Amino acid sequence: xxxxxxxxxxxxxxxxxRKYVALSGGANALLHYGQKVTKAIRVHLSFxxxxxxxxxxxxxDERLIITEESLYDHFGGSFKGVVGSMESRAPQALKxxxxxxxxxxxxxxxxxxxxYHFQDMSSSAPVKKTGDVHDNEFLLRPNPLSExxxxxxxxxxxxxxxxxxxxxxxxxxxxxxxxxxxxQPNLPSTVLIDEPELGLHPAALSVLGGLxxxxxxxxxxxxTTQSVTFLNEFEPEDVITVDREDGASVFRxxxxxxxxxxxxxxxxxxxxxxxxxxxxx
Amino acid sequence: xxxxxxxxEGQTEEAFVKEVxxxxxxxxxxxxxxxxxxxxxxxGYRGGMTxxxxxxxxxxxxxxxxxxAYCTTMFDLYDLPSDFPGYEAGRRLQDPYARVAHLEAEFxxxxxxxxxxxxxxxxxxxxxxxxxxxxxxxxxxxxxGASRLIGVLIAEAIGIDGIRKQxxxxxxxxxxxxxxxxxx
Numbered sequence: 001x002x003x004x005x006x007x008x009x010x011x012x013x014x015x016x017x018r019k020y021v022a023l024s025g026g027a028n029a030l031l032h033y034g035q036k037v038t039k040a041i042r043v044h045l046s047f048x049x050x051x052x053x054x055x056x057x058x059x060x061d062e063r064l065i066i067t068e069e070s071l072y073d074h075f076g077g078s079f080k081g082v083v084g085s086m087e088s089r090a091p092q093a094l095k096x097x098x099x100x101x102x103x104x105x106x107x108x109x110x111x112x113x114x115x116y117h118f119q120d121m122s123s124s125a126p127v128k129k130t131g132d133v134h135d136n137e138f139l140l141r142p143n144p145l146s147e148x149x150x151x152x153x154x155x156x157x158x159x160x161x162x163x164x165x166x167x168x169x170x171x172x173x174x175x176x177x178x179x180x181x182x183x184q185p186n187l188p189s190t191v192l193i194d195e196p197e198l199g200l201h202p203a204a205l206s207v208l209g210g211l212x213x214x215x216x217x218x219x220x221x222x223x224t225t226q227s228v229t230f231l232n233e234f235e236p237e238d239v240i241t242v243d244r245e246d247g248a249s250v251f252r253x254x255x256x257x258x259x260x261x262x263x264x265x266x267x268x269x270x271x272x273x274x275x276x277x278x279x280x281x
Numbered sequence: 282x283x284x285x286x287x288x289x290e291g292q293t294e295e296a297f298v299k300e301v302x303x304x305x306x307x308x309x310x311x312x313x314x315x316x317x318x319x320x321x322x323x324x325g326y327r328g329g330m331t332x333x334x335x336x337x338x339x340x341x342x343x344x345x346x347x348x349x350a351y352c353t354t355m356f357d358l359y360d361l362p363s364d365f366p367g368y369e370a371g372r373r374l375q376d377p378y379a380r381v382a383h384l385e386a387e388f389x390x391x392x393x394x395x396x397x398x399x400x401x402x403x404x405x406x407x408x409x410x411x412x413x414x415x416x417x418x419x420x421x422x423x424x425x426g427a428s429r430l431i432g433v434l435i436a437e438a439i440g441i442d443g444i445r446k447q448x449x450x451x452x453x454x455x456x457x458x459x460x461x462x463x464x465x
Contacts, residue, residue: 086307203292206292207292207428207430210427210428210429210430211428213426213428214426214427214428215425217425217426
Protein backbone atom coordinates (compact mmCIF):
# COMPACT_ATOMS: atom_id res chain seq x y z
CA UNK A 1 0.00 0.00 0.00
CA UNK A 2 1.64 3.25 -0.93
CA UNK A 3 -0.77 5.69 0.67
CA UNK A 4 -1.97 7.04 -2.64
CA UNK A 5 -5.19 8.36 -1.18
CA UNK A 6 -3.55 9.78 1.93
CA UNK A 7 -0.79 11.47 0.02
CA UNK A 8 -3.16 12.71 -2.66
CA UNK A 9 -5.53 14.17 -0.07
CA UNK A 10 -2.71 16.01 1.65
CA UNK A 11 -1.42 17.27 -1.69
CA UNK A 12 -4.91 18.23 -2.80
CA UNK A 13 -5.49 20.44 0.17
CA UNK A 14 -1.88 21.59 -0.09
CA UNK A 15 -2.44 22.75 -3.69
CA UNK A 16 0.08 20.42 -5.22
CA UNK A 17 -2.18 17.84 -6.81
CA ARG A 18 -1.13 18.77 -10.33
CA LYS A 19 2.50 17.98 -9.55
CA TYR A 20 1.58 14.72 -7.86
CA VAL A 21 -0.40 13.53 -10.88
CA ALA A 22 2.45 14.41 -13.22
CA LEU A 23 5.07 12.68 -11.06
CA SER A 24 2.89 9.58 -10.78
CA GLY A 25 2.94 9.11 -14.54
CA GLY A 26 -0.16 11.05 -15.48
CA ALA A 27 -3.86 10.45 -14.95
CA ASN A 28 -3.82 7.09 -16.66
CA ALA A 29 -1.40 5.69 -14.08
CA LEU A 30 -3.76 6.60 -11.24
CA LEU A 31 -6.98 5.24 -12.69
CA HIS A 32 -7.83 1.61 -11.93
CA TYR A 33 -6.72 -0.32 -15.02
CA GLY A 34 -6.36 2.99 -16.87
CA GLN A 35 -8.95 5.37 -18.25
CA LYS A 36 -10.47 2.84 -20.64
CA VAL A 37 -11.79 0.94 -17.60
CA THR A 38 -12.13 3.72 -15.04
CA LYS A 39 -13.87 6.91 -16.10
CA ALA A 40 -13.58 8.78 -12.82
CA ILE A 41 -12.31 8.61 -9.26
CA ARG A 42 -14.99 9.46 -6.75
CA VAL A 43 -14.11 10.12 -3.13
CA HIS A 44 -16.74 10.40 -0.42
CA LEU A 45 -15.53 11.22 3.08
CA SER A 46 -18.07 11.36 5.89
CA PHE A 47 -17.39 12.96 9.25
CA UNK A 48 -20.58 12.07 11.10
CA UNK A 49 -23.21 14.23 9.41
CA UNK A 50 -20.72 16.27 7.35
CA UNK A 51 -19.77 14.97 3.92
CA UNK A 52 -16.94 15.96 1.61
CA UNK A 53 -17.17 14.75 -1.96
CA UNK A 54 -14.78 15.13 -4.82
CA UNK A 55 -14.68 13.58 -8.26
CA UNK A 56 -11.76 13.52 -10.69
CA UNK A 57 -11.78 12.67 -14.37
CA UNK A 58 -8.91 12.39 -16.86
CA UNK A 59 -8.32 14.79 -19.73
CA UNK A 60 -6.96 13.87 -23.14
CA ASP A 61 -3.58 15.26 -22.15
CA GLU A 62 -2.97 13.01 -19.11
CA ARG A 63 -4.14 15.42 -16.43
CA LEU A 64 -6.77 14.91 -13.75
CA ILE A 65 -9.38 17.58 -13.40
CA ILE A 66 -11.98 18.02 -10.72
CA THR A 67 -15.48 17.49 -12.03
CA GLU A 68 -17.20 17.89 -8.69
CA GLU A 69 -16.20 19.14 -5.26
CA SER A 70 -18.54 19.85 -2.39
CA LEU A 71 -18.76 19.91 1.37
CA TYR A 72 -22.17 19.81 3.05
CA ASP A 73 -24.08 18.70 6.08
CA HIS A 74 -27.71 18.04 6.78
CA PHE A 75 -28.41 21.79 6.99
CA GLY A 76 -27.71 22.07 3.26
CA GLY A 77 -24.80 22.45 0.88
CA SER A 78 -22.24 25.00 1.92
CA PHE A 79 -19.18 24.80 -0.29
CA LYS A 80 -18.65 23.91 -3.90
CA GLY A 81 -15.45 23.65 -5.89
CA VAL A 82 -14.85 24.85 -9.44
CA VAL A 83 -15.57 22.30 -12.18
CA GLY A 84 -12.57 21.85 -14.42
CA SER A 85 -10.08 23.02 -11.81
CA MET A 86 -6.90 21.06 -11.12
CA GLU A 87 -6.71 21.96 -7.44
CA SER A 88 -9.21 21.88 -4.59
CA ARG A 89 -10.97 25.13 -3.85
CA ALA A 90 -11.04 24.35 -0.14
CA PRO A 91 -7.84 26.18 0.90
CA GLN A 92 -8.82 29.29 -1.10
CA ALA A 93 -12.37 29.26 0.29
CA LEU A 94 -10.94 29.11 3.79
CA LYS A 95 -8.62 32.06 3.10
CA UNK A 96 -11.65 34.12 1.97
CA UNK A 97 -13.76 33.11 4.98
CA UNK A 98 -11.50 32.01 7.86
CA UNK A 99 -14.41 30.71 9.94
CA UNK A 100 -16.12 28.90 7.09
CA UNK A 101 -18.19 26.04 8.52
CA UNK A 102 -16.13 22.87 9.07
CA UNK A 103 -13.54 23.94 6.47
CA UNK A 104 -11.73 25.64 9.31
CA UNK A 105 -11.04 22.27 10.92
CA UNK A 106 -11.10 20.06 7.82
CA UNK A 107 -8.45 21.89 5.79
CA UNK A 108 -5.84 22.35 8.56
CA UNK A 109 -6.31 18.75 9.71
CA UNK A 110 -5.56 17.34 6.25
CA UNK A 111 -2.77 19.86 5.68
CA UNK A 112 -1.07 18.56 8.81
CA UNK A 113 -1.03 14.95 7.60
CA UNK A 114 2.54 13.78 7.16
CA UNK A 115 3.62 10.68 5.30
CA TYR A 116 6.96 9.50 6.66
CA HIS A 117 9.29 7.39 4.56
CA PHE A 118 11.80 5.48 6.59
CA GLN A 119 12.48 2.76 4.03
CA ASP A 120 15.40 4.55 2.41
CA MET A 121 18.48 3.75 4.45
CA SER A 122 20.91 3.79 1.50
CA SER A 123 24.02 5.94 1.68
CA SER A 124 22.21 8.73 -0.13
CA ALA A 125 19.24 8.67 2.24
CA PRO A 126 18.43 12.09 3.69
CA VAL A 127 18.58 10.75 7.27
CA LYS A 128 22.29 10.07 6.79
CA LYS A 129 23.17 13.47 5.39
CA THR A 130 23.47 16.97 6.68
CA GLY A 131 20.26 18.91 6.77
CA ASP A 132 19.19 22.49 7.14
CA VAL A 133 18.74 23.04 10.84
CA HIS A 134 15.68 25.24 10.23
CA ASP A 135 13.80 22.69 8.12
CA ASN A 136 11.94 21.13 11.06
CA GLU A 137 9.97 21.87 14.19
CA PHE A 138 12.43 20.57 16.76
CA LEU A 139 14.71 22.33 19.19
CA LEU A 140 18.11 21.06 18.09
CA ARG A 141 21.76 21.63 18.72
CA PRO A 142 23.33 22.55 15.41
CA ASN A 143 26.73 21.68 14.09
CA PRO A 144 29.11 23.93 16.06
CA LEU A 145 31.20 24.45 12.93
CA SER A 146 28.29 25.36 10.69
CA GLU A 147 25.36 26.69 12.64
CA UNK A 148 22.73 26.35 9.93
CA UNK A 149 23.24 22.64 9.45
CA UNK A 150 22.78 19.55 11.57
CA UNK A 151 23.57 15.87 11.28
CA UNK A 152 22.42 12.93 13.35
CA UNK A 153 24.99 11.67 15.83
CA UNK A 154 24.67 9.13 18.59
CA UNK A 155 26.62 7.84 21.56
CA UNK A 156 26.61 4.50 23.26
CA UNK A 157 25.91 4.38 26.99
CA UNK A 158 29.14 4.73 28.91
CA UNK A 159 31.17 6.29 26.10
CA UNK A 160 31.65 9.83 24.81
CA UNK A 161 32.56 8.72 21.28
CA UNK A 162 30.14 10.23 18.73
CA UNK A 163 29.03 7.86 15.98
CA UNK A 164 27.62 9.14 12.70
CA UNK A 165 24.48 7.93 10.95
CA UNK A 166 26.52 5.63 8.69
CA UNK A 167 27.80 3.77 11.71
CA UNK A 168 24.59 2.09 12.75
CA UNK A 169 22.44 -0.65 11.29
CA UNK A 170 19.56 0.34 9.01
CA UNK A 171 16.99 -1.19 11.33
CA UNK A 172 18.26 0.66 14.39
CA UNK A 173 18.35 3.94 12.47
CA UNK A 174 14.82 3.30 11.27
CA UNK A 175 13.77 2.64 14.85
CA UNK A 176 15.31 5.94 15.98
CA UNK A 177 13.25 7.72 13.32
CA UNK A 178 10.04 5.93 14.35
CA UNK A 179 10.60 6.56 18.04
CA UNK A 180 11.34 10.25 17.40
CA UNK A 181 8.18 10.52 15.33
CA UNK A 182 5.93 8.87 17.88
CA UNK A 183 7.36 10.68 20.89
CA GLN A 184 6.88 14.20 19.45
CA PRO A 185 5.01 16.42 21.90
CA ASN A 186 2.82 17.82 19.09
CA LEU A 187 1.66 15.11 16.74
CA PRO A 188 -0.07 15.71 13.41
CA SER A 189 -3.81 14.99 13.24
CA THR A 190 -3.05 11.61 11.66
CA VAL A 191 0.17 9.63 11.44
CA LEU A 192 0.48 7.08 8.64
CA ILE A 193 3.31 4.53 8.79
CA ASP A 194 3.96 1.92 6.14
CA GLU A 195 5.41 -1.45 7.25
CA PRO A 196 7.36 -0.26 10.28
CA GLU A 197 8.67 -3.79 10.93
CA LEU A 198 11.35 -3.56 8.23
CA GLY A 199 14.71 -4.33 9.74
CA LEU A 200 13.47 -4.46 13.31
CA HIS A 201 14.26 -7.08 15.95
CA PRO A 202 11.13 -8.65 17.45
CA ALA A 203 11.96 -7.02 20.78
CA ALA A 204 12.09 -3.65 19.04
CA LEU A 205 8.68 -4.38 17.50
CA SER A 206 7.33 -4.88 20.97
CA VAL A 207 8.73 -1.52 22.07
CA LEU A 208 7.31 0.06 18.92
CA GLY A 209 3.89 -1.42 19.71
CA GLY A 210 4.00 0.37 23.05
CA LEU A 211 5.01 3.65 21.41
CA UNK A 212 2.19 3.37 18.88
CA UNK A 213 -0.36 2.68 21.62
CA UNK A 214 0.92 5.69 23.56
CA UNK A 215 0.77 7.95 20.51
CA UNK A 216 -2.71 6.64 19.76
CA UNK A 217 -4.00 8.23 22.97
CA UNK A 218 -3.10 11.61 21.44
CA UNK A 219 -3.74 11.21 17.74
CA UNK A 220 -4.85 8.71 15.14
CA UNK A 221 -2.15 6.30 13.98
CA UNK A 222 -2.73 4.23 10.85
CA UNK A 223 -0.18 1.55 9.95
CA THR A 224 0.22 -1.29 7.54
CA THR A 225 2.02 -4.44 8.55
CA GLN A 226 2.80 -7.90 7.28
CA SER A 227 4.48 -8.93 10.51
CA VAL A 228 3.11 -11.62 12.75
CA THR A 229 5.12 -10.30 15.70
CA PHE A 230 3.90 -6.76 15.23
CA LEU A 231 0.28 -7.77 14.75
CA ASN A 232 0.31 -9.39 18.17
CA GLU A 233 0.84 -5.98 19.71
CA PHE A 234 -2.75 -5.07 18.87
CA GLU A 235 -6.34 -6.05 19.58
CA PRO A 236 -8.90 -7.27 17.03
CA GLU A 237 -10.60 -3.86 17.21
CA ASP A 238 -7.38 -2.22 16.01
CA VAL A 239 -7.14 -4.34 12.89
CA ILE A 240 -8.56 -3.87 9.39
CA THR A 241 -7.85 -6.69 6.95
CA VAL A 242 -7.85 -6.05 3.22
CA ASP A 243 -8.90 -8.65 0.68
CA ARG A 244 -9.20 -8.46 -3.06
CA GLU A 245 -12.63 -9.63 -4.11
CA ASP A 246 -13.90 -9.31 -7.68
CA GLY A 247 -11.17 -6.84 -8.54
CA ALA A 248 -11.94 -4.53 -5.63
CA SER A 249 -10.20 -4.07 -2.28
CA VAL A 250 -12.53 -4.95 0.55
CA PHE A 251 -11.70 -3.60 4.02
CA ARG A 252 -13.06 -5.39 7.10
CA UNK A 253 -12.98 -4.62 10.81
CA UNK A 254 -12.91 -7.26 13.55
CA UNK A 255 -14.00 -7.64 17.14
CA UNK A 256 -12.89 -9.44 20.27
CA UNK A 257 -16.46 -10.72 20.75
CA UNK A 258 -16.61 -12.35 17.33
CA UNK A 259 -13.23 -13.99 17.91
CA UNK A 260 -13.74 -14.89 21.58
CA UNK A 261 -13.64 -18.65 21.16
CA UNK A 262 -10.51 -18.51 18.98
CA UNK A 263 -8.72 -16.07 21.29
CA UNK A 264 -8.84 -18.60 24.10
CA UNK A 265 -6.33 -20.77 22.27
CA UNK A 266 -4.67 -18.61 19.65
CA UNK A 267 -2.94 -15.27 19.38
CA UNK A 268 -4.23 -12.65 16.96
CA UNK A 269 -1.40 -13.44 14.55
CA UNK A 270 -2.22 -17.15 14.63
CA UNK A 271 -5.85 -16.27 13.96
CA UNK A 272 -4.65 -14.30 10.95
CA UNK A 273 -2.45 -17.17 9.75
CA UNK A 274 -5.30 -19.64 10.16
CA UNK A 275 -7.34 -17.49 7.78
CA UNK A 276 -10.03 -16.72 10.30
CA UNK A 277 -9.99 -12.99 9.59
CA UNK A 278 -8.81 -12.91 5.98
CA UNK A 279 -5.97 -10.69 4.82
CA UNK A 280 -4.26 -13.71 3.24
CA UNK A 281 -2.39 -13.62 -0.07
CA UNK B 282 30.57 -16.21 41.20
CA UNK B 283 26.87 -16.93 41.57
CA UNK B 284 24.43 -17.15 38.66
CA UNK B 285 20.66 -16.76 38.96
CA UNK B 286 17.98 -17.37 36.37
CA UNK B 287 15.10 -14.99 37.03
CA UNK B 288 11.89 -16.26 35.46
CA UNK B 289 9.89 -13.21 34.37
CA GLU B 290 6.50 -12.68 32.78
CA GLY B 291 7.24 -10.22 30.02
CA GLN B 292 9.50 -7.88 28.15
CA THR B 293 9.29 -5.05 30.68
CA GLU B 294 10.54 -7.26 33.50
CA GLU B 295 13.17 -8.70 31.16
CA ALA B 296 14.40 -5.17 30.43
CA PHE B 297 14.36 -4.30 34.16
CA VAL B 298 16.58 -7.28 34.97
CA LYS B 299 18.96 -6.55 32.10
CA GLU B 300 19.18 -2.75 32.39
CA VAL B 301 18.86 -2.17 36.12
CA UNK B 302 19.18 -5.26 38.30
CA UNK B 303 22.19 -6.82 36.58
CA UNK B 304 24.54 -3.93 37.28
CA UNK B 305 23.45 -3.76 40.94
CA UNK B 306 23.78 -7.47 41.66
CA UNK B 307 26.99 -8.00 39.71
CA UNK B 308 28.71 -5.54 42.04
CA UNK B 309 27.94 -8.18 44.64
CA UNK B 310 29.19 -11.00 42.41
CA UNK B 311 25.71 -12.28 41.65
CA UNK B 312 24.88 -12.48 37.94
CA UNK B 313 21.20 -12.60 36.99
CA UNK B 314 19.68 -13.50 33.62
CA UNK B 315 16.02 -12.93 32.80
CA UNK B 316 14.14 -15.84 31.25
CA UNK B 317 10.63 -15.19 29.90
CA UNK B 318 7.93 -17.66 30.71
CA UNK B 319 5.60 -16.46 27.96
CA UNK B 320 6.39 -15.32 24.48
CA UNK B 321 3.78 -13.71 22.31
CA UNK B 322 1.81 -16.74 21.40
CA UNK B 323 -1.25 -15.77 23.41
CA UNK B 324 -2.72 -12.71 25.01
CA GLY B 325 -0.73 -10.36 22.82
CA TYR B 326 1.13 -7.50 24.37
CA ARG B 327 -0.72 -7.75 27.64
CA GLY B 328 0.69 -11.26 27.90
CA GLY B 329 1.32 -12.53 31.37
CA MET B 330 1.07 -16.12 32.47
CA THR B 331 -2.22 -17.85 32.05
CA UNK B 332 -1.49 -21.06 33.94
CA UNK B 333 0.83 -22.27 36.69
CA UNK B 334 1.81 -25.23 34.55
CA UNK B 335 3.83 -23.13 32.11
CA UNK B 336 5.83 -21.48 34.89
CA UNK B 337 6.35 -24.78 36.68
CA UNK B 338 7.65 -26.47 33.54
CA UNK B 339 10.07 -23.63 32.78
CA UNK B 340 11.43 -23.60 36.34
CA UNK B 341 11.97 -27.36 36.33
CA UNK B 342 13.70 -27.13 32.95
CA UNK B 343 16.01 -24.35 34.12
CA UNK B 344 16.89 -26.18 37.32
CA UNK B 345 17.72 -29.30 35.29
CA UNK B 346 19.41 -27.71 32.25
CA UNK B 347 21.41 -25.12 34.16
CA UNK B 348 22.50 -27.08 37.19
CA UNK B 349 25.04 -24.59 38.48
CA ALA B 350 22.62 -21.66 38.66
CA TYR B 351 19.91 -20.71 41.10
CA CYS B 352 16.40 -20.11 39.87
CA THR B 353 14.01 -17.45 41.11
CA THR B 354 10.84 -15.77 39.87
CA MET B 355 9.54 -12.23 39.52
CA PHE B 356 5.78 -12.69 39.08
CA ASP B 357 3.00 -10.18 39.68
CA LEU B 358 0.72 -11.06 42.56
CA TYR B 359 -1.97 -9.11 40.71
CA ASP B 360 -3.83 -11.43 38.30
CA LEU B 361 -1.85 -14.46 39.39
CA PRO B 362 -3.30 -17.57 37.71
CA SER B 363 -5.66 -19.35 40.10
CA ASP B 364 -3.97 -22.72 39.73
CA PHE B 365 -0.85 -21.60 41.62
CA PRO B 366 -0.19 -23.70 44.75
CA GLY B 367 -2.02 -22.36 47.79
CA TYR B 368 -4.06 -19.88 45.76
CA GLU B 369 -7.41 -20.37 47.52
CA ALA B 370 -6.03 -20.19 51.06
CA GLY B 371 -3.93 -17.22 49.99
CA ARG B 372 -7.00 -15.32 48.79
CA ARG B 373 -8.55 -15.56 52.25
CA LEU B 374 -5.56 -13.80 53.83
CA GLN B 375 -6.28 -10.08 54.13
CA ASP B 376 -2.76 -8.85 54.78
CA PRO B 377 -0.87 -8.80 51.47
CA TYR B 378 2.44 -9.64 53.15
CA ALA B 379 0.89 -12.71 54.77
CA ARG B 380 -0.65 -13.68 51.44
CA VAL B 381 2.62 -13.41 49.59
CA ALA B 382 4.50 -15.33 52.30
CA HIS B 383 1.92 -18.12 52.11
CA LEU B 384 2.02 -18.33 48.31
CA GLU B 385 5.82 -18.35 48.26
CA ALA B 386 5.94 -21.12 50.87
CA GLU B 387 3.50 -23.26 48.86
CA PHE B 388 5.40 -22.50 45.64
CA UNK B 389 8.70 -23.58 47.22
CA UNK B 390 7.06 -26.76 48.53
CA UNK B 391 5.68 -27.62 45.11
CA UNK B 392 8.96 -27.11 43.22
CA UNK B 393 10.90 -28.67 46.10
CA UNK B 394 14.44 -27.79 45.05
CA UNK B 395 17.22 -26.24 47.09
CA UNK B 396 18.25 -23.97 44.22
CA UNK B 397 14.75 -22.49 43.85
CA UNK B 398 13.76 -19.14 45.45
CA UNK B 399 10.15 -18.09 44.85
CA UNK B 400 9.24 -14.38 44.71
CA UNK B 401 6.02 -12.52 43.94
CA UNK B 402 5.88 -8.75 43.39
CA UNK B 403 3.46 -6.81 45.59
CA UNK B 404 1.39 -6.22 43.52
CA UNK B 405 3.04 -5.74 40.11
CA UNK B 406 6.17 -4.22 38.61
CA UNK B 407 4.79 -0.67 38.44
CA UNK B 408 4.27 -0.66 42.21
CA UNK B 409 8.05 -0.57 42.67
CA UNK B 410 8.10 2.78 40.88
CA UNK B 411 5.86 4.36 43.52
CA UNK B 412 8.84 4.29 45.86
CA UNK B 413 9.48 7.75 44.45
CA UNK B 414 6.31 9.84 44.81
CA UNK B 415 7.63 12.44 42.35
CA UNK B 416 7.21 9.79 39.63
CA UNK B 417 3.49 9.33 40.27
CA UNK B 418 2.37 11.19 37.13
CA UNK B 419 4.58 9.05 34.93
CA UNK B 420 3.36 5.84 36.57
CA UNK B 421 -0.24 6.90 36.04
CA UNK B 422 0.57 7.58 32.39
CA UNK B 423 1.90 4.03 32.06
CA UNK B 424 -1.21 2.59 33.68
CA UNK B 425 -3.28 4.61 31.20
CA GLY B 426 -1.52 3.30 28.13
CA ALA B 427 1.95 4.79 27.85
CA SER B 428 4.76 2.39 27.06
CA ARG B 429 5.68 0.14 30.02
CA LEU B 430 9.34 0.45 29.13
CA ILE B 431 9.25 3.96 30.55
CA GLY B 432 8.92 2.11 33.86
CA VAL B 433 12.37 0.63 33.34
CA LEU B 434 13.81 4.14 32.90
CA ILE B 435 12.04 5.26 36.07
CA ALA B 436 13.42 2.27 37.97
CA GLU B 437 16.87 3.17 36.75
CA ALA B 438 16.40 6.74 37.95
CA ILE B 439 15.18 5.66 41.39
CA GLY B 440 17.84 2.96 41.70
CA ILE B 441 17.59 -0.44 43.37
CA ASP B 442 18.60 1.03 46.74
CA GLY B 443 15.81 3.58 46.50
CA ILE B 444 13.27 0.85 45.74
CA ARG B 445 14.58 -1.39 48.53
CA LYS B 446 14.08 1.39 51.08
CA GLN B 447 10.36 1.62 50.33
CA UNK B 448 9.45 -1.95 49.36
CA UNK B 449 10.17 -4.37 52.21
CA UNK B 450 9.23 -7.53 50.34
CA UNK B 451 11.36 -6.59 47.33
CA UNK B 452 14.15 -5.78 49.79
CA UNK B 453 13.89 -9.27 51.34
CA UNK B 454 14.23 -10.84 47.90
CA UNK B 455 17.28 -8.78 46.92
CA UNK B 456 18.84 -9.56 50.29
CA UNK B 457 18.38 -13.29 49.63
CA UNK B 458 19.93 -12.95 46.17
CA UNK B 459 22.87 -10.90 47.46
CA UNK B 460 23.73 -13.57 49.99
CA UNK B 461 23.63 -16.56 47.66
CA UNK B 462 26.81 -18.63 47.72
CA UNK B 463 28.12 -20.63 44.78
CA UNK B 464 25.69 -23.50 44.44
CA UNK B 465 28.16 -26.35 43.77
